Amino acid sequence: MSKPITVLVSIDSNSLLLGARHLKNYLNTLVENYNLSSMVEILETGSFGEYGRGVLFLVLPDDVMYSAKSEVDIEKIVLEHLLKGRKVRDLVVADFDSGGSVEATKSTSEVRIVLRNAGSIDPRNLEEYIALDGYQGLAKALRMTPEEVIEELKKSNLRGRGGAGFPTGLKWEFTQKVRSDEKFVICNADEGEPGTFKDRLIMEGDPHSVIEGMVIAGYAVGASKGYIYIRGEYFESVSSLRDAISKAYEYGLLGQSVLGTEFSFDLSVRLGAGAYVCGEETALIESIEGKSGRPRLKPPYPPVSGLYGKPTVVNNVETFACVPPIIDKGAGWFRSIGTQSSPGTKVFSLCGDLVKRGIVEVPMGTSVRDLVHKFGGGIPKGRTLKMVQTGGAAGTFIKPEEMDAELDFDSFKKSGASLGSGVILAIDETHCAVDIAKNLMEFFAHESCGKCSPCREGTRVIVYILDEFSKGRGTVEMFNQLYDISETMEESSFCGLGQSVPIPLRSILDRFKDEFLSHLNSPGCPVGVCEFDKPEKKKR
Incomplete structure (x- = not known):
């Protein structure tokens, strides 16, 4: 070994749940046992921007990212890379590219301002x-x-x-x-x-x-x-x-x-x-x-x-x-970064049915398509994308054909895609639009503070109606009632929570109307995941 090596270990809340501290300590133990302490420095850092691949270890100056899930993986990294200078190819995160700059990481299209130091420094130093x-x-x-x-x-x-x-x-x-x-x-x-x-x-x-x-x-x-x-x-x-x-x-x-x-x-x-x-x-x-x-x-x-x-x-x-x-x-x-009306960058949370989930920072005006396919790696298991919710729980649902929408603060007016809190939630074909809407509205009903009746009662009634649809007991009158309640909540709710509920609800109703109407007195959900498709629990 001719040059010093630094190993950065991602210690964020996701990694900690996967045993990051234990694996880091085990790495320290092996480095000491093999008398590598004078040549190998192990440091903690923040998130590298991805989760779901195990605990991530970045070996510098080689710019090799490893995903480790067990002590056996750590042993491979030490014995092969740190001792012999050879990559452990079955543990390498193949699509990682440091880009040589904190402002251009993983892809030349990612520009880091907010995340300029994340994953490259010890946050406690x-x-x-x-x-x-x-x-x-x-x-x-x-x-x-x-x-x-x-x-x-x-x-x-x-x-x-x-x-x-x-x-x-x-x-x-x-x-x-x-x-x-x-x-x-x-x-x-x-x-x-x-x-x-x-x-x-x-x-x-x-x-x-x-x-x-x-x-x-x-x-x-x-x-x-x-x-x-x-x-x-x-x-x-x-x-x-x-x-x-x-x-x-x-x-x-x-x-x-x-x-x-x-x-x-x-x-x-x-x-x-x-x-x-x-x-x-x-x-x-x-x-x-x-x-x-x-x-x-x-x-x-x-x-x-x-x-x-x-x-x-x-x-x-x-x-x-x-x-x-x-x-x-x-x-x-x-x-000089982003768009004229929305300068700078935006940090997005990529989640749902994506190959690569995590955070990414890109210039304002980046399209939903790039966020899903370029940065998110597309949809796993060969499945088809059904919808994307942009902007978080209070954001809008769009269909795959609408993904060329460029996200900035004006995108909602132009294309119906919402910037919001920066969530890109990809949903594949195996999910039912009715249950997606029901799950989301249950959240709003649970989180309503109860101060005003349009939000307190409106969210409760919406959940009841969607539950009826999910069980195959919906009616056309109920479907239209969802729009009426949305309008009332938007115009008379006391704060932004109640006023924002209609945004995701109407967007999924508009784009997946046929799927909702297919649940009218239906013998079964077209997707096969709704409540009335699940086996009944046996009574004791």
């Missing part, structure tokens, strides 16, 4: 983040006036990555202009949308990018306190963030006199109980205040009157992670 220009954006921002920072954000046209797409610079400006003795910055890391896991992997793989973005926001708007509101179930993300916050305090990047300036900013983590409605910013604020997580009447809006009645900026994880490189490299650099 602040020095590694700093070595890759970490906190350069903050240092530059502190040499600018707050107004100049906000103007740079406005020029970049960074729009909130939480789904609404509201201009970030404009939101910050609202808060900055309000006179108040106290202001707050909140990171919405609740991520309660089914199929969405990008924020979790960002926080686990590069927590300092989020922290740096929040400190810059605090300086720009005049806030001295920040909170990261995160789902309590995200154990690894919580641990990663708390560790990163502690390190940032040690290095003078948080607390009194940030980087030796007169600006001070404190940051802490607040755990949520996993309520989907707390993804709505005012319900989130209520939860932080110790109240039941239910939305407030608006106006006033949080930038003017938010946490404890004080001006508050609320952005999500991905939005804050975009801020440091924008300040560091400039608005022009950011606008």
Whole structure:
């Protein structure tokens, strides 16, 4: 062995469930047993962007990615690659391509801004983040006036990555202009949308990018306190963030006199109980205040009157992670990526019936077809794609012939495809549209806070009707009633949860009307997976 070798082990929540820490420790043991410690360094890192292939190990500088599922696999890697310099071909992830740059990985079409460090640094090592220009954006921002920072954000046209797409610079400006003795910055890391896991992997793989973005926001708007509101179930993300916050305090990047300036900013983590409605910013604020997580009447809006009645900026994880490189490299650099109305990149969660599931970051305007086939590897087992849900639970369903739709903040108006929270859920031919709709509506019914009757009762009735269809007892009147309820919920629900339910429901009803109507007093589901096709449970 003539050159040092570094082995990066993906330690994210998915990998941990597959035994990543055990396999990493076993690798350490074998390296010591074979006297390789002086030549082989084993480091933890965040997600490489994929899951479902076992625990991933990246061997550098050879740029070889291995998928290991057992101690036997680890032994092969050590005996063959580390000792003899030969690839273990049956463990190689064949389609991995590092691209030689954190901004071009796995494919020359993937551009990494938010995920610039994920999978290449130890997220718990602040020095590694700093070595890759970490906190350069903050240092530059502190040499600018707050107004100049906000103007740079406005020029970049960074729009909130939480789904609404509201201009970030404009939101910050609202808060900055309000006179108040106290202001707050909140990171919405609740991520309660089914199929969405990008924020979790960002926080686990590069927590300092989020922290740096929040400190810059605090300086720009005049806030001295920040909170990261995160789902309590995200154990690894919580641990990663708390560790990163502690390190940032040690290095003078948080607390009194940030980087030796007169600006001070404190940051802490607040755990949520996993309520989907707390993804709505005012319900989130209520939860932080110790109240039941239910939305407030608006106006006033949080930038003017938010946490404890004080001006508050609320952005999500991905939005804050975009801020440091924008300040560091400039608005022009950011606008050169993506589309004119939606600059920059978007991180997508690829899930469902795909060969390669995980996260990918691509320029705004990338088509659904590329996300499914190029980055997702297409549909496994030789099956046929039936539909794709874009944008998450509150997003739209589209058919395969509509997949040329390019996703950005204007795509919904142009093609009916939704950007939303960045979910690409592929569904193959073995699934029934009725049960897909029923499963989705059960989620909304479960997560309704019950504050308003259109959402509380509307979701319940929708689930009842879809259950009747699933059991072959649907009627034309019931089918039409689903549209009537959708219209009522859209026009009169108190918050975005109830108002967004009609979007996925109508899109699947419109595109798969024949499949729903085939369930009218039907002896069996055409696909053969509905409730009335399942054998009855024997009574005791």
